[in-house]
Amino acid sequence: MQQKPFRLITISVSHYCEKARWALTKLKLPYVEEAHMPPFYRLATNRVGGKSTPVLITESGIFTDSTDILQYLDKIVPDNAKLYPTDTELRQKVEELEDLFDEQLGPATRRWGYFYTINDSQFLKKRWTQGVPFFEEALFPIVYPLMRPVVRKAFNINSESAAQAYEQINSVFQKVNELLADGRSYLVGENFSAADITFAALAAPVISPPEHPIKPRPLQELPDSFASKISAFRETPAGAYVLRLYRDRNS
Structure with a gap:
């Protein structure tokens, strides 16, 4: 223990x-x-x-x-x-969804989000430095110009890859929309699971939930094209689901 x-x-x-x-x-x-x-x-x-x-x-x-x-x-x-059902069939469904979100959704939302924000030093400073040691925050002005090209290369951030990421996000959201179409409360079975946590957490960059612990920037302060697409994602069943899970997160 x-x-x-x-x-x-x-x-x-x-x-x-x-x-x-x-x-x-x-x-x-x-x-x-x-x-x-x-x-x-x-x-x-x-x-x-x-x-x-x-x-x-x-x-x-x-x-x-x-x-x-x-x-x-x-x-x-x-x-x-439990975050994974004890029922073997339900557990398999949770693990399959978790893998889908980990392997497809997570990289896509990261790439798409960074495409819009990687050049915004003030935006990144607030998010990269939240809760870090003082000396790291103090060094941000020196580190950021060095890390920006590293991040671009590591996550393959460019206009073409961002467009592909956007389509990937839409594809995963459509799958979740279909899962939620029958009015269910959670993605698998009757209980909150690892699938729900994984989807909500990895979708957060394109939903920008107000309750996220890393305080998001209000949509009106984001580039118009970025903000309008976030608004559209929020209006999907999958996006509304993420917003609900974040509202209920600490309950």
């Missing part, structure tokens, strides 16, 4: 970190978040054998992938708090 709070190493703005953060919060497991901005997070993750974020440090081991984190947490909570 864990005696001390978990340690969660994050890039605070990362939607994969938000996935892990949400699971810990939902399961009411005590944790301390250690946020870092690019590239300083590597100093923290390298010490514990991780390459990227999130990293969860527990007394039972170190977990360096958001899905691995959720599966570990699921093993240590009571049956009535």
